Amino acid sequence: MxxxxxxxxxxxxxxxxxxxxxxxxxxxxxxxxxxxxxxxxxxxxxxxxxxxxxxxxxxxxxxxxxxxxxxxxxxxxxxxxxxxxxxxGAGELKVASLHSLGGRLVPKALASFQKAFPRINVTLQVQSSSQVRDLVASGQFDIGLCSEEVDLNGVEHQHFADYRMVAVIPRDHPLAVRVVIRPEDLHDQPFLQLDFDERLSRGLQDAFATAQAKPRVVVDVEYSATACALAAEGAGIGLINPAAIIGLDRSGVRVLRFEPALHFRKHLVFPPGRPRPQLVRDFLGVLAEVRNRFALQLDNA
Missing domain, CATH: 1.10.10.10 (Winged helix-like DNA-binding domain superfamily/Winged helix DNA-binding domain)
Structure with a gap:
């Protein structure tokens, strides 16, 4: 027949x-x-x-x-x-992101993507970097954004962006008039201790040791946005990822360059051994455009 x-x-x-x-x-x-x-x-x-x-x-x-x-x-x-x-591609896109990019950058990219592809079902989960890695490694999610400290074995990965560490300081603090903040400026200052990855933590400790400076930790925080909010309330000074606070109310803080230069390094991760469908490639293009626009905002901040 x-x-x-x-x-x-x-x-x-x-x-x-x-x-x-x-x-x-x-x-x-x-x-x-x-x-x-x-x-x-x-x-x-x-x-x-x-x-x-x-x-x-x-x-x-x-x-x-x-x-x-x-x-x-x-x-x-x-x-x-x-x-x-x-x-x-599959008609569905599932993205997982760590918190520092999942608050502003990734949602902005997904909103732009949805305007171009309104019939695509999109899922976004904001998790810790290790959870993002596991969701992608298991094949449950198509794309993940995570910090460099996670184990990248078992996933395909590529560099996404580096964000230079900045200081957030209460607007009425004496240091707020500075152009640059250095380790010695933070000696005995109330400090909002971010949960850094191993490389960043080691680099910051070395910088403080070289300057013989010891900030006074008043609050341990997990997220850069939280540190910014605490600084705005006068709780202390934080060293954070600037990408996490784009678009947030910064009227209560000054955001200043920190030297020496230390960077938050972020990666894209993908399921292993799986060709990337056109849908994923299209989203990566949008994501890159938003990342580049954010980089310009950071340079001009």
Missing amino acids: QHRQLEAFAAVMTSGSASRAAELLGVTQPAISRCIAELERELGFSLFDRIRSRMVPTFEGRMFFREVDSHFLAMAKLEAAAARIREF
Whole structure:
């Protein structure tokens, strides 16, 4: 049983005659008749009664047409699904991000992406870097953004961005008039201790040791945005990732350069051994554009 035979049969059933079926399919009438005859031989029953040059469907022919019609409907669904996959990938995008990028940068990128692809279902989860890595490694999520300290074995990965550490200082603090903050400036100052990764923590400790400076830790915090909020309330001084506070109210703080230069390094992670569909590649393009716009804002801040 060949597709062209089923196509000829369906065309006769819907058009009412072999001649009109031939016109619909762009073939000759003898070709239609030949296809119908071949199909009848294979099926073992007649599909039409030939009555005065007319083709009248038999009972068996009408029963068989129901099945053929279902077949063509299923084929149409498959073709539509294939078109969606060609254009959008799976039709669903699942993104996981660490908190410092999941508060502003990633949501802004997803909003832009949704405007371009409004029919795509998008999921965003904001988790710790280790949880982001696990969600992607297991194949549950398509893309992850995490810090460099996580174990990158078992995932494909690439560098995403580096963000230079900045100081957030209460606006009425004496140090707020400075242009640059150095380790020695923070000696015995109330300090909002961020949960740094190992590399950053070691670099900061070395900087303080070289300057013989020891800040007075008053609050341990997990997120840069929290440190910024605490600084705005006068609780202390924080050293944070500037990308985490873009768009936040900073009227209560000054954001100042910190020297020596220390950077928060972020990575993109992907499920292992899986080709990246067009949908993921499209989102990565949008994400890169937003990252670059954020970088300009940080440079001009």
